[in-house]
Amino acid sequence: MPAPADVMLDVAGVERTFSDGTAAVRELDLRVRRGEFVSVVGPSGCGKSTLLRLVSGLEPATAGTVDVAPCRLGHVFQDPTLLPWRTVTRNVELLAELEGIPRAERRQRVERVLDLVGLTGFARARPAALSGGMRMRASLARSLVLEPELFLLDEPFGALDELTRERMNDELVALFAGGAFTVLFVTHSVAEAVFLSSRVVVMSPRPGRIVGEVAVPFPYPRPTHLRFAPEFGRLAAQVSGLLRGGGGQAGWVISA
Amino acid sequence: MSLAVVRTRWLPPALAFAVFLGLWYLVSEVLLDDDRRFLLPPPHAVVEVAFLDPVNRAALLRGLALSAAVAFTGFLIAAVIGVAIGTAMSQARWVERSLYPYAVLLQCVPILALVPVIGFWFDFGLTSRVIVTVLIALFPVISGTLFGLRSADRAQHDLLSLHRASRVTRLVKLQFPSALPALLTGLQVAATLAVVGAVVGDLFFKQGTPGIGVLIDLYRARLQTEQLLGAALLACLLGVAAFSVLGLLIRATTGGWHGTTAYDRPR
Numbered sequence: 242m243p244a245p246a247d248v249m250l251d252v253a254g255v256e257r258t259f260s261d262g263t264a265a266v267r268e269l270d271l272r273v274r275r276g277e278f279v280s281v282v283g284p285s286g287c288g289k290s291t292l293l294r295l296v297s298g299l300e301p302a303t304a305g306t307v308d309v310a311p312c313r314l315g316h317v318f319q320d321p322t323l324l325p326w327r328t329v330t331r332n333v334e335l336l337a338e339l340e341g342i343p344r345a346e347r348r349q350r351v352e353r354v355l356d357l358v359g360l361t362g363f364a365r366a367r368p369a370a371l372s373g374g375m376r377m378r379a380s381l382a383r384s385l386v387l388e389p390e391l392f393l394l395d396e397p398f399g400a401l402d403e404l405t406r407e408r409m410n411d412e413l414v415a416l417f418a419g420g421a422f423t424v425l426f427v428t429h430s431v432a433e434a435v436f437l438s439s440r441v442v443v444m445s446p447r448p449g450r451i452v453g454e455v456a457v458p459f460p461y462p463r464p465t466h467l468r469f470a471p472e473f474g475r476l477a478a479q480v481s482g483l484l485r486g487g488g489g490q491a492g493w494v495i496s497a
Numbered sequence: 498m499s500l501a502v503v504r505t506r507w508l509p510p511a512l513a514f515a516v517f518l519g520l521w522y523l524v525s526e527v528l529l530d531d532d533r534r535f536l537l538p539p540p541h542a543v544v545e546v547a548f549l550d551p552v553n554r555a556a557l558l559r560g561l562a563l564s565a566a567v568a569f570t571g572f573l574i575a576a577v578i579g580v581a582i583g584t585a586m587s588q589a590r591w592v593e594r595s596l597y598p599y600a601v602l603l604q605c606v607p608i609l610a611l612v613p614v615i616g617f618w619f620d621f622g623l624t625s626r627v628i629v630t631v632l633i634a635l636f637p638v639i640s641g642t643l644f645g646l647r648s649a650d651r652a653q654h655d656l657l658s659l660h661r662a663s664r665v666t667r668l669v670k671l672q673f674p675s676a677l678p679a680l681l682t683g684l685q686v687a688a689t690l691a692v693v694g695a696v697v698g699d700l701f702f703k704q705g706t707p708g709i710g711v712l713i714d715l716y717r718a719r720l721q722t723e724q725l726l727g728a729a730l731l732a733c734l735l736g737v738a739a740f741s742v743l744g745l746l747i748r749a750t751t752g753g754w755h756g757t758t759a760y761d762r763p764r
Contacts, residue, residue: 294655297659298659299655299658299659314659316655316656316659318652318655318656319652320650320652322650322652322653322655322656324653324670324671324674324675325754325755326674326675326677326751326753326754326755335656335670336656336660338670339657339660339661339662339666339670340660367753367754368754369754
């Protein structure tokens, strides 16, 4: 049965078993529509990253189907994975280089995205000279250069301190509000997921499958202080409840 | 240069050198009788006889030049072959499985044991000296290259896989640059070994123009300890020079981004 035209990603009945016999995900179903910001939360090792790797084709599914609409994919890893011998500019243009985009256009695009992520002043710096947050910005910029339509983000802010993470979240929300892309975002932070997403899906422990989802109706762009709204806390508690295996009926509100 | 730098960086080795010279003088002037002083002539005698005497100096410098040329040629050949073999090993497991055991074997065989055979096969001239040098210097280049090419992490490889990078692209854009620190360290070790190889090879192959090794053997036979020590000192300096040149190369190429260069200490 063909998926509707606005479906960017359709994962159906997917299983991924490694050569040692352990299953990372099983009976995984997920559909993402164009323009959605979907976060996947789940306990450590539940196969969240595997889900992204299946989508971008880095790993094959053992069973089931992964249908990705023909579009430009961006995949940002947990580590910034910058090449230490390249300057920020040269790092950010790497993927464009691999895609064979001519040099002049590459440089133009790099300039634009560096401005977008606020790294213009560090164009000639090497990664070692950057803070963790700036490295992640460079990593995002590297993907943004190719103007992805489906953006896969694998816990990109997991290694950052709380303050930097919130700032990066604010920037990502602004970027999402201003751009025309769809996001599949993996995190283990409930607050981050609720703040960023239009929909949060919750995965079970390994082998991971989707055990529930929570729609987040706040419009974009989202202000920083949204994190302190009562409704925000209620949604976060609902996601937390699902994570704990309940039906989202947790009787307490987590501080976001 | 500030006084502090002089004190912390230059003073300790200078003091160690002074102590060394003192011990040398002690042995040579106090402990040894006059008729046995030839066993260890004092430092100034070594300098006078080996380096200030024009005839001796010319012989030593000619020998040094020849050994340096042998070491350099052998090093270059070892570098090219070593990088090629290491790269081939990194590209296919079967190449690695076929060749690596023999590379290790080559490293473990005392080259001295092979020297006579090499002499039979390739004559006792320059070619043999270069071959000995290559054999001694090869392994660190192979292992440095192989280890280095494997050092890029999985996520970086994934990134290239996402964009369907070819083998060559992967090598050029990711693997060779990440291999540089290990590769250059391997080359640095190889450079000093090449000097050892040149001198050792020379010691055995006495035909043709004498290098440092031949001279050492000659001075030994004639009990010319001053020249003998002078030759040893020059060979030593050649090794240090080779090490330093590679050190500079390491700094110039990877010093800007790689955490530890040969001269850095964790502090």
